[in-house]
Amino acid sequence: MHLDIPTLTLVSLLMGIGASIGFTSLMAVLNTQRVLRIWVASIWINTLGITLIGLRNHIPDLVSIVVGNGLLVTGNILALKGIAQHLALPMRWRWPCSLAAVYTGAIAWFAFASPNLGARLLAGSLQAMAFNFAYAYLLLRYSEPDIRKSCRIAGAVLVTNGLFYLARVFTPLDPTSSQDLMMAGLPVAATYVVGILTTLASYFALLQLITERLVVDLRRAARTDGLTGLLNRSAIVAEGRASLERCLERGQPFALLIFDLDHFKQINDRWGHDAGDAVLRHVTEMMRKAIQWPRYLASRYGGEEFVVALPGATLVQGLEAAERLRLALAHSHARVGDQTIPVTASIGVASARHGTRFEHLVRQADQAMYRTKFDGRNGVSFAGDRDSRLVEAGDSRC
Numbered sequence: 001m002h003l004d005i006p007t008l009t010l011v012s013l014l015m016g017i018g019a020s021i022g023f024t025s026l027m028a029v030l031n032t033q034r035v036l037r038i039w040v041a042s043i044w045i046n047t048l049g050i051t052l053i054g055l056r057n058h059i060p061d062l063v064s065i066v067v068g069n070g071l072l073v074t075g076n077i078l079a080l081k082g083i084a085q086h087l088a089l090p091m092r093w094r095w096p097c098s099l100a101a102v103y104t105g106a107i108a109w110f111a112f113a114s115p116n117l118g119a120r121l122l123a124g125s126l127q128a129m130a131f132n133f134a135y136a137y138l139l140l141r142y143s144e145p146d147i148r149k150s151c152r153i154a155g156a157v158l159v160t161n162g163l164f165y166l167a168r169v170f171t172p173l174d175p176t177s178s179q180d181l182m183m184a185g186l187p188v189a190a191t192y193v194v195g196i197l198t199t200l201a202s203y204f205a206l207l208q209l210i211t212e213r214l215v216v217d218l219r220r221a222a223r224t225d226g227l228t229g230l231l232n233r234s235a236i237v238a239e240g241r242a243s244l245e246r247c248l249e250r251g252q253p254f255a256l257l258i259f260d261l262d263h264f265k266q267i268n269d270r271w272g273h274d275a276g277d278a279v280l281r282h283v284t285e286m287m288r289k290a291i292q293w294p295r296y297l298a299s300r301y302g303g304e305e306f307v308v309a310l311p312g313a314t315l316v317q318g319l320e321a322a323e324r325l326r327l328a329l330a331h332s333h334a335r336v337g338d339q340t341i342p343v344t345a346s347i348g349v350a351s352a353r354h355g356t357r358f359e360h361l362v363r364q365a366d367q368a369m370y371r372t373k374f375d376g377r378n379g380v381s382f383a384g385d386r387d388s389r390l391v392e393a394g395d396s397r398c
């Protein structure tokens, strides 16, 4: 078997086609991962570029050399866009597009105006190195903590790729190669072997990025209420318990408020369910502005019932936050299309003592909230000793 450049080009091409098909079928399954579309396009475009370059002796040089290399660099720009999107960064197109234009111009110049295979290989290595270092820089510099592991692994792979292309800059050409890349000699062929391995490693790095993002998205979805983006009931119970425990261990106070929208059924009946949903989103927005407490936990606990935990807050601070929230809601109207819908809430506040369990605290606040409903709604009540005694005794209303 001869590992000459035409054979290695064929191997790269087959690998590119295999990866393109594999990533395309993955995209069909994971259609929520929009970034996959960009990476799939990038891999197909790169594969097409490699195909044209590999067909050097069978198609016009203009198509093989200039269009082929133009496609390679276009694929690289798309890969960069995909990485920026994965990291939720805005993409600045000017630099990569300028680099691509300069690169394609240089390739055309060294193919036709002043033919020089060494210069074309040098330009190819430099642009691939620049893109690999750019991908790695973004991944290592801007990854969020929950997807950091895959970003670090991918970053390391891409730095290795970049170093490989840097080393390729110094690879000597076979003097008999004339202008034909397919006859560039053993050292260049050796770089093809390494290139195939590093490309394969990059595909696996991409898969890791996608997998970790998927796990994070699923974990987030499992603890989030789809309508409001707040924590859901099981998440506030789990996170509230842990937060309460930490506060009690440190001897810090912990307040909790629960609020229920007043006559929400009438809103649904009068303006429709979609308007009701819009009101729930409006309430969420107002609540986020009104609470003003560091590291608070907020959840939609039930249909139109919300729980907010304030770690480190005393009962008085909890009542102040509740009153801010009540006023914010009462003074704002939810806008739905051209309708304005008034909304008020009944709020109950409770605070933890030594040994209080999170579920008990919720029930105490709930008792207080029902008192507010009973007293005419649109108000704030707090749980007293009687509420905590009732809750701890397992009163049926709890």
Ligand SMILES: Nc1nc2c(ncn2[C@@H]2O[C@H](COP(=O)(O)OP(=O)(O)OP(=O)(O)O)[C@@H](O)[C@H]2O)c(=O)[nH]1
Pocket: 227, 260, 261, 262, 263, 264, 265, 266, 268, 272, 273, 274, 275, 276, 277, 280, 302, 303, 304, 373
């Ligand atoms: N639009 C919308 N409505 C919901 C959602 N979840 C629950 N609801 C509605 O919320 C309403 C709650 O009604 P009730 O429990 O009678 O409470 P209320 O009308 O607010 O009355 P009070 O609490 O006594 O002031 C019901 O009509 C539910 O259908 C939701 O996600 N979206």
